[in-house]
Every structure is written in structure tokens, then in C-alpha cells.
Amino acid sequence: MMKKFTLIMVALIVFGGVYGLQTAAAEPVADFVNQALPFEDLEIVGYFKNATALETSGFDELLKFQNIADFKANYRFTDQVELFTEIKLWYDAVYDMEGQYRDLVNKEKNRKLSLPVKTEWIRQAYLDIYTDRLDIRAGKQQVVWGTTDGVRILDMVNPLDYREWTLGDFPEMRIPLWMINLEGEIATNSHVQVLLIPDYQPNYYAPAGSPYALRTVVSGAEAAAQPFVTVTTIDEKPEHTFENMKFGIRWRNVIEGGILTGLEYTLNYLHTYDFASSAYTRTEVNINPFGPPDIQVKLTRRAEQIEVLGCSFSKSITEGILGDFGKGWTLRGEFAHVGNGAMNYGTDNNIVGTVDVDQFNYAFGFDKVFLTDLQFSLQFIQMIASKREDFDQSQYTLLFGPTRGPLDKIENIITLMLSKDFMHERLKPQVLIIYTDDNDWRISPAVSFELNDQWMFETGLHIFEGRPQHLNGQFDKVDQIYFESTYSW
Amino acid sequence: MKKMIVLILVTAVFGFVWGGDLAQSAELKYYQVYAPESGMTAEEIMRVVYHNKYSLFAHDYDLPDSEVLYVDPSGLVRKKLAKRYRRVEGGVNNLQYKDLVVVTYPSSVKGLAILTWTFENPERDQDVWLWIPSIKKVRKISASEDDDAFMGSDLTVEEVSTRRFEDETYRLIGEEDFEGYTLEETGEEKFSGRPCFVIEAAPVKPHWYYAKRTVWVDKEFGGIIFEKYFDKNDNLFKTIFREWDWYTADDLKYPTQVTIEGKDLRTGHRTVVFNKNQKYDKGLDESMFTLRTLERSKW
Numbered sequence: 209m210m211k212k213f214t215l216i217m218v219a220l221i222v223f224g225g226v227y228g229l230q231t232a233a234a235e236p237v238a239d240f241v242n243q244a245l246p247f248e249d250l251e252i253v254g255y256f257k258n259a260t261a262l263e264t265s266g267f268d269e270l271l272k273f274q275n276i277a278d279f280k281a282n283y284r285f286t287d288q289v290e291l292f293t294e295i296k297l298w299y300d301a302v303y304d305m306e307g308q309y310r311d312l313v314n315k316e317k318n319r320k321l322s323l324p325v326k327t328e329w330i331r332q333a334y335l336d337i338y339t340d341r342l343d344i345r346a347g348k349q350q351v352v353w354g355t356t357d358g359v360r361i362l363d364m365v366n367p368l369d370y371r372e373w374t375l376g377d378f379p380e381m382r383i384p385l386w387m388i389n390l391e392g393e394i395a396t397n398s399h400v401q402v403l404l405i406p407d408y409q410p411n412y413y414a415p416a417g418s419p420y421a422l423r424t425v426v427s428g429a430e431a432a433a434q435p436f437v438t439v440t441t442i443d444e445k446p447e448h449t450f451e452n453m454k455f456g457i458r459w460r461n462v463i464e465g466g467i468l469t470g471l472e473y474t475l476n477y478l479h480t481y482d483f484a485s486s487a488y489t490r491t492e493v494n495i496n497p498f499g500p501p502d503i504q505v506k507l508t509r510r511a512e513q514i515e516v517l518g519c520s521f522s523k524s525i526t527e528g529i530l531g532d533f534g535k536g537w538t539l540r541g542e543f544a545h546v547g548n549g550a551m552n553y554g555t556d557n558n559i560v561g562t563v564d565v566d567q568f569n570y571a572f573g574f575d576k577v578f579l580t581d582l583q584f585s586l587q588f589i590q591m592i593a594s595k596r597e598d599f600d601q602s603q604y605t606l607l608f609g610p611t612r613g614p615l616d617k618i619e620n621i622i623t624l625m626l627s628k629d630f631m632h633e634r635l636k637p638q639v640l641i642i643y644t645d646d647n648d649w650r651i652s653p654a655v656s657f658e659l660n661d662q663w664m665f666e667t668g669l670h671i672f673e674g675r676p677q678h679l680n681g682q683f684d685k686v687d688q689i690y691f692e693s694t695y696s697w
Numbered sequence: 698m699k700k701m702i703v704l705i706l707v708t709a710v711f712g713f714v715w716g717g718d719l720a721q722s723a724e725l726k727y728y729q730v731y732a733p734e735s736g737m738t739a740e741e742i743m744r745v746v747y748h749n750k751y752s753l754f755a756h757d758y759d760l761p762d763s764e765v766l767y768v769d770p771s772g773l774v775r776k777k778l779a780k781r782y783r784r785v786e787g788g789v790n791n792l793q794y795k796d797l798v799v800v801t802y803p804s805s806v807k808g809l810a811i812l813t814w815t816f817e818n819p820e821r822d823q824d825v826w827l828w829i830p831s832i833k834k835v836r837k838i839s840a841s842e843d844d845d846a847f848m849g850s851d852l853t854v855e856e857v858s859t860r861r862f863e864d865e866t867y868r869l870i871g872e873e874d875f876e877g878y879t880l881e882e883t884g885e886e887k888f889s890g891r892p893c894f895v896i897e898a899a900p901v902k903p904h905w906y907y908a909k910r911t912v913w914v915d916k917e918f919g920g921i922i923f924e925k926y927f928d929k930n931d932n933l934f935k936t937i938f939r940e941w942d943w944y945t946a947d948d949l950k951y952p953t954q955v956t957i958e959g960k961d962l963r964t965g966h967r968t969v970v971f972n973k974n975q976k977y978d979k980g981l982d983e984s985m986f987t988l989r990t991l992e993r994s995k996w
Contacts, residue, residue, distance in 0.1 A: 253804035253996070280996065292995045336993070340984070343993065352834045379833045391992070396983050462988060465790040470814065470824035472837060472988070522837035526822035535822065538839045575838065581845045632767055632966065633849030634775075661775050661803040696804040 237697040247283065254279040254697060261690040263419075264669070271419045271688050272372070274300040278331075288339065294332040299323055303418075311417060318415050321371065332384055345389040350382045351403060353458060353476055355520045355540035356571040358623060358642070359589050362476050362518050362542050365403060365456060367483035370422070371414040373683060375652075375670055383409050387454075397464055403456035403478075408446050410511060411483040423611040423682040427557050428507070437503045444510040446481050454480040471523045476544075478516040484609055485509035486550035488562050510550075518544035538575040544568075552607040553599050556614055556677055560604055563597040582628045589621040613677025620645050621679075634658040648674030648681045666692040727787040730754040730951065732919045739867035739896050745919045746912075747862045749952050751794060751815075757981040758783040762973040766882065767850060770965030777848070778802035784981050793817050795986035796858070799994070806830070808996025812986060819861040828991035835991050844906040850968040851959040853906065856937065865898040875913050878923060878938045880958055882969045887940050887956075888923075892916045907935075915941060918952040936960050944977055951977050 237254075254277070261272040276298040283291045303309040303322045312318045319325055334347025354362035358374065366382040374381070386407040392400045414421045416429030432439040446452040456478040463471045487509055494502040520542035528535035546567040554560035571589040578584055593606055593615060608615040627638035636656045643649040654668025670688050674681025725731055725748045733742040752758045760781040767775040778801045786792035793815045800809040810828040822840040829836055841847075843855035850857075855864070877889030893913040900907065908931070913923040918941040926935035940956035957970040984990075 253807060255804065282995065332995075336995070338993065340982075343989065350833055352832075355836075357832070377831060379831065382833075391989055393984060393987075393989060397987055399987070399989050460988065464792070464814075469790065469816075470837075472826075524822065524824055524837055524839055526816070526824060526840070527818070527820060536839050536842075538837050540837060577839050577841050577845065580842065629849065632769075632775075632846065632851075658775070658805075660773060661805075664805060694805070 249284040252281045255694050257694040259692045261688045264687040270302045273302045290336045296331045341393045343391040348384045348386050350384050354542045355522050361544045361569045361571050364516050367409050367411045369412040373420045397462040399460050401458040405454035436500045439505045442508045473521040476518045481511040482514050485511050512550050514549050515547040540573040543570040553604045557612045563595050566594045568592045585625040587623040591619045611677050611682050644679050648678035650680040664694045739869035742894050743867050749919045755977040759979050760975045764971045766969040768967045791817050808994040810991050819863040828994050830996050835988050851961045868897045870895040934962050
């Protein structure tokens with residue numbers, strides 16, 4: 209406890225000291241960088257950040273103590289050719305500080321909880337080539353489809369890092385992939401985007417023992433730790449070959465002219481692999497009449513090849529219907545059919561088998577600014593799973609991937625975001641509420657304060673409620689309060 | 698009898714021609730520069746003002762350096778830098794103009810880009826898209842309420858970009874030489890002695906954030922150089938000064954805003970905007986004002 213307190217105080221003192229410098233000199237880091245830069249066409253920005261989270265039940269358990277240094281550099285060769293790189297270095301000291309996580313750090317494969325491993329520190333690195341009719345972006349990047357916030361319907365191009373579940377910003381959670389991104393102009397406001405993605409990475413899930421390990425991960429680890437049980441895990445990932453290349457195409461049009469002026473819509477197709485591997489298990493029990501049984505479990509985690517076909521739209525009501533009714537609202541929506549996927553079935557927390565499944569997911573969003581700067585954003589999401597193979601439904605149900613809990617054929621999610629600003633946008637409170645079926649919900653209030661052009665502070669809460677079988681309820685005992693301080697230059 | 702008929706016919710023809718001229722003068726033409734003249738009504742002067750405010754005399758507008766300072770009464774100064782581009786559509790597809798703003802500083806919001814389509818119909822809100830760097834996505838957003846602060850400044854959305862001629866009624870108070878304005882940011886006195894029309898404007902909307910404003914319209918530039926905002930108790934609560942200059946490159950002579958200083962007298966906070974190196978009629982392509990441009994942003 210004393211060690212934690214000391215570390216927090218050190219962090220505050222360091223940042224306070226930097227702030228003291230800040231009030232004396234306008235932008236010491238930016239000034240230094242600008243003087244050191246050898247090239248006029250090279251632009252560098254970055255930030256240093258500390259993110260600290262405490263578990264709220266006793267306020268004596270750190271969930272995160274992460275220090276981040278992020279650098280973005282853009283070099284302009286010509287007006288048509290630019291090279292962009294983002295490097296992110298970070299260290300989460302909580303796995304050294306908190307005794308209950310020490311085992312995770314000692315195991316090499318879990319090192320990535322504390323530090324970026326391999327080339328993770330290169331967040332983005334791509335070459336941009338612009339022509340009149342075609343933009344080419346080649347390299348490590350994120351591509352974001354869809355209109356929905358916080359839930360992935362069409363946003364399926366990049367995998368996600370779920371080490372903190374979905375508490376972080378999606379751009380920080382998305383795992384960049386090496387790809388070629390082509391965007392061609394067919395006509396003004398009509399564009400075709402083609403993605404060629406040779407790279408593949410699965411979603412990253414925090415291992416059992418870490419604060420936000422999924423229930424399914426914890427269950428698997430507990431099962432493997434049972435006496436007389438040996439679990440062999442086989443990861444079947446697509447090889448990096450031309451035949452396994454992922455491919456995406458998007459048509460986007462913004463209507464200009466007529467009553468639908470301003471309507472933006474897309475048609476999307478993605479041929480890819482599911483980033484959430486399907487689990488296939490086979491158990492062999494060898495009875496030993498003279499000793500304990502030998503239980504062999506073979507767990508195959510397979511990335512299924514899936515086809516995503518969908519569309520999205522967004523439209524602001526700029527003219528009222530029958531007077532001013534409806535004026536000022538923005539409506540948005542997206543739909544996706546995910547074919548050739550797979551899901552487990554069984555009983556709660558008990559996988560019996562795996563079946564082929566198609567999913568139909570869709571979302572509608574409604575946004576408006578009320579009163580003075582009060583931003584209102586409501587989303588309704590439905591996810592419908594349709595099995596393509598039979599199993600005994602009198603005994604079993606489809607299981608929800610993150611929790612191994614029973615999955616309803618139709619799952620409903622409602623999200624509400626309210627935000628406002630004060631003090632000329634320096635002070636911004638907001639609250640996010642996510643409610644899913646079966647009284648499962650999360651509420652995340654937060655407030656950020658911009659001290660000056662360089663310093664930003666944020667604090668907030670993440671409160672989970674529900675049963676362990678459900679999306680948010682699985683983290684019911686890990687409510688947190690967090691503090692973030694960021695210095696940008 | 699014959700004389701009566703001739704008189705009626707002549708009157709009818711005269712009325713037709715004169716009425717036609719009136720109808721013509723009610724709508725100013727795109728891509729033409731206008732200046733207010735003595736003898737014009739308050740409405741005619743304000744039509745010229747809005748024509749010039751939104752640069753409807755030009756085909757396009759390129760502002761590579763816009764600096765916005767937020768000055769707190771405590772002395773804290775925050776800054777935003779942005780680039781702005783505009784293409785005047787001239788009524789094609791009922792569009793008045795398309796506008797693109799890209800924020801370049803501070804780094805926390807670097808890359809934030811706003812694409813706006815503004816329509817000829819004054820009843821129709823703008824269509825607005827936002828590239829938000831923190832979510833790496835283009836979002837269609839609702840038009841802010843017109844009385845909301847524009848990007849946290851002391852200027853409202855209406856004062857910056859959405860107020861139209863039809864939003865107010867006008868009364869010509871008179872003509873006078875402007876007394877001058879001292880920019881707090883630089884200490885310079887500006888526009889002392891410039892001949893102006895003085896007009897009182899009242900919003901059509903009831904219970905609006907101001908009850909009336911008095912504006913000084915520079916006779917040469919055809920733009921508002923000073924505004925005073927009054928609440929329903931006739932208390933002065935805000936002033937806005939706008940400095941104009943002539944853009945005179947390439948045989949063009951266009952009035953252009955170079956400085957804006959808005960002061961909220963209730964809080965003591967002020968916003969100062971410096972616009973530099975603006976250019977007009979550079980042939981900005983319409984493909985620049987598309988979502989593809991927004992998605993080029995990498996920050």
C-alpha cells in the first residue's frame with residue numbers, strides 16, 4: 209500500500225514539476241523538437257500520459273498504473289506523397305506493483321500486459337500517395353467502417369486489444385494491420401475503397417488473473433488447473449499467403465441534390481477471418497483402475513473465415529417535418545450480415561460443442577444538441593444469431609463468446625451518451641450508459657479539464673452491474689475510478 | 698378616355714419595369730462584388746453585408762493561417778490554429794457554399810476537420826461532417842444550436858456561420874464616422890474615422906440570446922466593423938470588432954476579414970481571430986470538399 213502511494217505521489221510530483229516548467233516556458237518540449245528537427249517538411253507531435261485506475265471496493269487495489277509516450281511523425285516528400293509513423297511506448301507498472309499479478313509478469317507470454325512486445329510499439333507506419341482520383345495508403349494502419357460508437361457491427365477490419373475490456377478508446381484498442389488501402393473517386397462524393405490485407409492477428413484477451421480477463425478465459429484457466437487434467441491448445445490461424453489475404457470493398461456516396469441531399473450511405477463487403485477464434489474441444493478420459501484418471505483436453509482455437517456484408521447510412525434532418533419537428537436530429541444506422549461464423553453451444557460456462565452460425569447485427573443512432581451544447585446520443589443495437597447446424601435445444605443454448613453464458617437468439621443493447629462543456633470547452637463532463645438484456649449494464653461518468661494548450665486531466669468511473677454470464681456483469685467486482693494526466697506537444 | 702388608357706398603360710409598364718428592378722436588387726448575384734451606397738435601405742445594406750461576410754463574391758477562398766486566441770480574464774491564453782477553405786457553389790443543387798476547416802494546433806485536437814454544406818434556403822440547417830481524430834472516424838453531426846458557442850469561443854455559431862439576412866429585421870439609424878476601436882490584443886487603434894452606416898438589427902426569433910444589436914457597416918468594405926449586443930433589459934453584454942482589408946492579387950479586389958475580436962462583457966473573456974495569407978479564386982476543386990479529404994487526416 210505504501211509503495212503504491214509513493215509511486216502515485218512521485219507521478220504527481222513529476223507531472224507537477226513539468227507543469228511548473230510549463231508555466232515558465234511556453235512549450236519546452238515542442239520548442240526543443242522544432243529546433244532539433246533537421247527537415248522543414250517533417251512534423252512531429254506527441255504526448256506523455258499517465259493513466260491510473262483503482263478498484264473502488266476498497267480503494268486499495270491498483271488496476272492500472274500506465275505511463276505512455278506517444279510520437280507521431282509525418283514527412284511530406286511532395287504535396288502528393290507523405291510518410292506517417294506513430295510510435296507508442298508504454299509501461300504498465302501495476303503488474304510489478306500488485307502481488308496478485310506477479311505471476312502474470314513472470315510468464316513470458318504475458319509480458320505484453322506490461323510492455324509492448326515485438327513490433328507493437330509501431331502503432332502506425334504508412335505511405336500516403338494522393339492523386340486526383342485515387343488515394344493509396346500502404347502500411348500498418350487502422351481502417352474504421354460504420355457509424356456506431358462502442359459496438360462493432362461493420363467495424364470489423366482490425367482486431368481489438370481487450371486487455372481492459374472496452375473501457376478504452378477504440379483507436380487505442382484497435383490493433384493496426386499491414387494492408388493496402390485504396391480509395392478511388394468515381395464521381396464527386398462517390399468513392400470506392402478497396403482493402404487488401406495480408407496481415408492477420410487475433411483479438412488480444414487479457415489472461416486469467418488480470419483485472420479484466422473475460423469470464424471465458426478465466427473458466428478455461430480454471431478448468432486447465434483441475435487435477436488430472438491436461439489441456440493442449442492448438443491455435444489455427446490463417447497463414448500469411450496470397451490465398452488467405454483478407455479483402456474488403458466499400459462504396460460510399462453522399463447525395464447532393466434533391467430532398468435527400470446530405471444523405472450519406474455505404475455498401476460494405478469484407479472477406480476476412482474472425483478475430484475471435486472459435487473454440488473446438490475434444491476430451492478424452494483415460495480411466496486408470498490403479499490410479500487417478502487421465503483427462504486429456506484438446507482445445508483448438510480456430511479463426512473462421514467469414515464474410516461480412518452490410519451497409520450504413522447517416523442523415524441530419526436539416527429541415528423540419530411539419531414545422532420544426534425533427535429538425536436538428538442526426539439519424540444513423542448500420543447493418544451487417546456475418547456469414548460462416550461459428551459459436552459454442554452448451555450450458556452456462558460449459559462448452560458442449562461448436563456449430564456454424566450466421567449473425568445479423570444492426571444498430572440505429574439518434575443524435576441531437578439540446579439547450580446549450582448538451583450533446584445527446586442514443587443508440588439501439590440488436591444482434592441476432594442464427595445457427596446453421598442443429599443441436600439439442602432442449603438442453604443447450606448458444607453460448608456468448610466472452611462469458612460462455614447462454615446467448616439469446618436476439619441480444620439487445622442500448623447506449624446513451626450525454627456530454628456538455630463549460631468554461632469555453634475547458635471543462636467537459638459526460639456520462640455513458642450501456643444497458644443490455646437481462647439487467648446488465650455499465651455506467652461511465654467522466655470529466656475532463658483542459659488546463660492549457662498542453663495539459664489535460666481526466667477522471668471518471670466505470671461501474672458494472674449484472675450477472676457473471678453477461679457482458680458487463682462479468683466485471684461486477686472490478687468497478688474502477690481512474691485518473692489520467694496528459695501532456696501534449 | 699384615350700388619355701386615361703394611355704396613362705394607365707404607361708403606369709403599368711413603368712411599374713412592371715421598376716418592380717422588376719426591385720425584385721432583381723433583392724437577390725445579389727454570386728461572384729460579384731457589391732458595396733453599400735447612400736440612399737440604400739437598411740435591408741439593402743444588410744444584403745450586401747451578408748454577401749461579403751460569406752465571400753459570395755468569389756469562387757473560392759483559401760485561408761492557410763487562422764489563429765484563434767481564447768483569452769481568459771485571469772491572463773491564461775489558449776490557442777487554436779486552423780486552415781480554412783471555401784468553395785462558393787452559386788446555387789448549384791441549392792447549395793450556397795461548402796466549407797472545410799482543419800485544426801492544426803494544439804496537438805490534442807490536431808487533425809479535427811469540419812466539412813459544412815450551406816444551403817440557399819435560410820430555413821435549412823447546414824449539413825456538417827466531422828473527422829474526429831480520437832475515434833478515427835467521420836461523423837455526421839447535428840448542427841449545433843445557433844446560440845451555442847462556436848468551438849468554445851465568445852462567438853456563437855450564428856455569429857460565425859449561420860446567421861442569414863432573413864434572421865433579423867433592420868432599421869437604419871443613420872450615418873456616422875466610426876469612433877475607432879482599440880484591439881486589446883495588440884493595443885492598436887483601428888478604423889478611427891471610417892464612414893459607416895449604423896443599423897439596428899433585431900432577431901426574428903423570440904427569446905433569443907440577444908434582444909437587438911447595433912452594427913457599424915463600413916461604407917467602403919461593405920462589411921460590419923463593429924457590433925454591440927444588447928439583452929432584453931437594454932444592457933450591453935457583448936461587442937465584436939472586425940477588421941477588414943482588401944485582397945488585391947491577380948486583378949481582383951475583394952474585401953476580406955483579417956481580424957476579429959469578440960468580448961463577453963459579462964465574463965471578461967475574449968476571443969481574437971487573426972486571418973493571414975488568404976487567397977481567392979485559386980480554382981479549389983470540388984473534390985476537396987468531400988469525405989475523402991476528411992479521411993486523409995492522419996492525426
